Amino acid sequence: MNDLHYQGSGPYCYTHSLSMMLGSGAPGTAVLETLTGSPFGMQLVGGALPFFDPFGWDPEIGIGDALAALGWTADTVSEEDPDAAFARLAEGLADGPVMIGPVEMGHLRYQPGMTGPIGADHYLVALAVDSETVTVHDPQGYPYARLPRTEFAAAWRAETVAYGKPHTLRTNFVPHTVVDEDAAIVASLPRAAAWLGGENGAGLPPGSLGNADAALSLAERIEAGLDADSRGQLVHFAVRVGARRLADAAACLRRVDHGAAAEIAATQARSVGSLQYDLVAGNDVTAAATLRTLAPTYEELRRALTAS
Secondary structure: OOOOOOOOOOOOOOHHHHHHHHHHHOOOOOHHHHHHHOOOOOOOOOOOOOOOOOOOOOHHHHHHHHHHOOEEEEEEEEEOOOHHHHHHHHHOOOOEEEEEEEEEHHOOOOOOOOOOOOOEEEEEEEEEEEEEEEEEEEEEOOEEEEEEHHHHHHHHHHHHHHOOOOEEEEEEEEEOOOOOOOHHHHHHHHHHHHHHOOOOOOOOOOOOEEHHHHHHHHHHHHHHOHEEEEHHHHHHHHHHHHHHEEEEEEEEHHOOHHHHHHHHHHHHHHHHHHHHHHHHHHOOHHHHHHHHOOHHHHHHHHHHHHOO
């Protein structure tokens, strides 16, 4: 299959937020997403919650890895006290936009249908704050969105987000080393291979699985009758972002002459993307078969990345 590189919408909140903070010279989102390490694995958290990202990975780890690969630093601060957090936010905004997250998306009531916590993490960029409101660029599709300060505070506490700390913000994004994009991709590949090794899940809940084990277990769960929450997680988020980040990784691998690894990642992208219709339409036998085909490709990709 002749792959056309996907361009379009998708849940790339931390990548788009990071791109805004890096400014006009930022790498494309495909490069940024790949540098976070997110495409290189799969996890089933607690044996139940599926993500097409590495075992033990989360966006906080990925943001740090991407900045380091590009030769940038940023000041990351979390405050337990909300008043101290808002004071620090106002201080940061005096020098420019501030990256915020993780936040609980369900409290962002400018998004239609959001009426309370749903356990969904999100990132955005704060532009202004006053005694009444906070103005943000939300990469979900809401530029210059305004939110009452009390509702922003509820989101920013991130009490229902499974990782990170309350009231986390990033400021003072500074490039310390000039790193070519291709060089950054190449430098990130040993880390990608390590994620594919599946040895980073020590802090996850009991029953968590990674990579091939996660794919095979999810296949069994689908065949046994997947619960509504897990199916919703897959069709509204995990499949969409998983297929896109794998397609982006394939494009990045091609540009640094890792053709064999690129083809495996592209095959993974096609497999994950094909799950969308089957899971929505209830073609569970086909979806389970796709996951079983996907399972061995994680080790295949690890070997391809370490072969040269």
